[in-house]
Structure formats: C-alpha cells, structure tokens
Amino acid sequence: MVRLFCFLAFLAVAYGRHELYEGHQLFKISGPAPEIQILDGKLDLLSTRVQVEGRLQALVRLSPEVRASWLQYFEEREISYNMVVENLAEAFRQEDAQVQAAKAAAAAKRTDRTIGWDTYYRHQEINNHLDELASRYSNVLTVVNGGQSYEGRQIKVVRISTTGFQDTTKPVIIIDAMVHSREWVTTPVALYIINQLVVDTVDRQLIEDIDWVIIPVANPDGYEYTHETDRLWRKTRSRNHTGSDQCPGIDGNRNFDHYWGTVAANAEPCSIIYEGPEAFSESEIRLIRDVVQENIGRAAMYISLHSYGNMFLYAWGNNGSVPDNGDDLQHMGDTMATAIDALALNKSTPYVVGNAAQVLYFTTGTSRDWTRAAGVPITYTLELPGYEYNFEVPPTYVDQVVKETWAGIVAGAHLVRSAGFSVFVRLEVMIIALGLVLWNSRI
C-alpha cells in the first residue's frame, strides 16, 4: 500500500515536472558569424560552434510565444534553421526516467563505490563520495570545505598531492566543473579525473610530479535547481542584486574581474549572461579566485569544464587578440584535442582549438581570461562533447565522455610534467639553432 502510494506520488511529480518548457522547441540555426554572434544574450544559445570559416551554428530554444517572430527574423537574414527537439518538456521527462532507471540499475550492481559513470548524482551524493575518498586515500587526497554557496551548500575542493602541497617545485593543475549548472556532464568528468588519479592510479607519474586542485561542483545551488525546478538553469541562485526578485542569479563565467563591466548587454539582470552587480560578487566565484591565487606561483594549467561543443578555447575573449604564449596555448590544446578525438565515437565532430573570440564571440569576465591575466600560463574553457544529444547528454553516454576527456587531460598533464610550456620555447630556439647550423654547413 505504501509502495503503491509512493509510486503514484512519483508519477504525479514526474508528470507535473518541466511544465516550464511545455511546447518549447530547440532549433539548430546556422548563418554568417556576425548574425549569430549578436544573438548571444538575446536568445538562449545552448551551444555555438564554427560550421565553416565565417559561419556559425547554434542551438537555440524558442518558446511558443516568441517562436513565430524569431523564425521570421531568421528568414529575413541569412539564417537557416531546423527544429531538432519538438517539445523540450517531453525530452526532459524522458531524461528523468533514464537517470532514475540508470541509478536503480547502478545501485543494484554496485558493491563498493557510491558513484559510477553510469548516471548523474545529486550534490549531496557527490559530497558524500568525496568525503569517503578523503578518508580512504588520506595519504594523497584531501577534501577542503572551500566555502558556501549563496544558499549555504558546502562547496568541496579536492586537493591531490603525494607531498602534501609542500614541494614548491611541482606544477599545479586546477580544474573546475559545473559553474554553469545545466551542463551536467562536467561533474562526472571532474570526478573521473579524481578517480583515475587516486583510486585507480592509472599513471603514478601524474600525481608524483603534479599537484591537482579540482572543484567538481562549483555552483551547487544552480545544480540542485536544475534537478528540482528548471533543467536549463545556468546561473547561480543569488538574490543580492537589483532586479533579483524577478531574475535571481548571475552567470558565473562572466563574474570574474577581467574586463568586467565593459559590455552593456552583460549588465541586464534578466539576461542569461548577466555578469552580476560587481566583479566577484558571487561566493562561488570568489572561491575559484582564491584557489587560483593560493597556487598562483605554481599553477601551470587551469581548465574550466563546460558543455557542449568540442572546443578548447583560450584567451583573450574580450578582444580576440592572443596572449604572448599563444603558440603554446594552441599546441597544448591541439595535443589534448588529438588525444580525445582518437577515442571519440565515430559520429563525433572533431575538436576545435582556438582563441575564444575568433572561434565564437566576444566575452568578458570569464575564468579563462582572468586566470591567464592572473599569471596562469595555460588556461582553457573546455567545451565537452554533447554528441547528438547536445547539452542533455544521456546517462548512457557519461562513460564515453569521461573516458575520452581523460585521455586529453593525460596528454596535457604530461606536457605540463615535462615542463611543458617552457619546453616549447626551448624547442623553438633549438630548431632555429639547428637551422642556422645546417644553413652554414651548406654554404
């Protein structure tokens, strides 16, 4: 009887969910880059990608109320469109069912691990998992309660080191995930990296020679909100700015103090890319800032995990020019991308590596640009794959995404290990010297 009641209650909840997106449709649009770029912030762009030189492709959500006028807008310009999801609410209900089924199956067969690569887990489950790792692997892994989110959730920072962060000659790699809370697949990737480094220790050199700092759920309020209320929530859940009654939250990846406040469109609280009332207004973002600053002398690489689009994007997003180590950024990104592409499913589109503004559009206040300006030599926004499912990667694909991405992380970490970025400079000098020798000997 109780069971039946629970089942009915579950059905009622499942049925009533996602009504926010009843009748909303997703369209894949494609057009000249400037036409697509100006849509950022005006429409909910779920992903943008280069199609061919000069043309961008994007995925946009249109509600029934605005659909007709936007489709007309597209037709008046050179923007082609086709519908890829007919009813988002229905797609989300299917996703819920898949996640629940995968979770039940996982719970039935798992013996010793609380987290697997078979579905998505809630914030509390993830925090419990991290605490368990900290007690089991206390010789190399510590979990720091880094601070609280706006709504008071504990944000955990995982620190991995064979020398207790005492060896100041080691480089540090910093990775964060879930700044944008609807990008669910980012957290499993962060957790898998921790697993490979510490639990399975597939490559001991990677922890002998490098210290790691990983934040698997940077925006837990947003993440829980995507589970409870709005699957497409991207921002934090703070309510400390003018207009927050109507439009709570800010875009964490516009809140960093790098050319913050220089673009009018980012100052609108209801915009999906609202930068906040001031730089670092969000406790979640200050936490990332502090982690980077604590390690600034040794931080060799910073990666912010996002989804989706198969891209390694580097600075400067604010103006499209490239930092003085642009060749290293390109080379390192290419190396990681190649390693990932080698393992990707054959239906995957190859990774694109490039300057964020040249590949996509201008951005300000991003973690990638701020960390680069703060002195971390190699920094990226990594847009993970969505395959044919876009941002809503089904649980059955988590395993694939975490494994192929790990291959990229390994490739990047080995470059960092072998003194990475400075090696390239030395290599260039050697090639020039060799060239001179050969040239001289010919004469």
Ligand SMILES: *[C@@H]1O[C@H](CO)[C@@H](O)[C@H](O)[C@H]1NC(C)=O
């Ligand atoms: C709210 O904003 C004020 C003014 O910027 C700031 O002093 C305060 O710390 C903020 N509170 C929270 C909880 O972020």
Ligand SMILES: *[C@@H]1O[C@H](CO)[C@@H](O)[C@H](O)[C@H]1NC(C)=O
């Ligand atoms: C572009 O912005 C960066 C900072 O993000 C700055 O260092 C650089 O000088 C700017 N380049 C140009 C050409 O304005």
Ligand SMILES: *[C@@H]1O[C@H](CO)[C@@H](O)[C@H](O)[C@H]1NC(C)=O
């Ligand atoms: C792509 O992968 C699928 C499934 O693994 C396989 O059936 C198909 O033959 C592959 N196609 C190519 C072109 O390799």
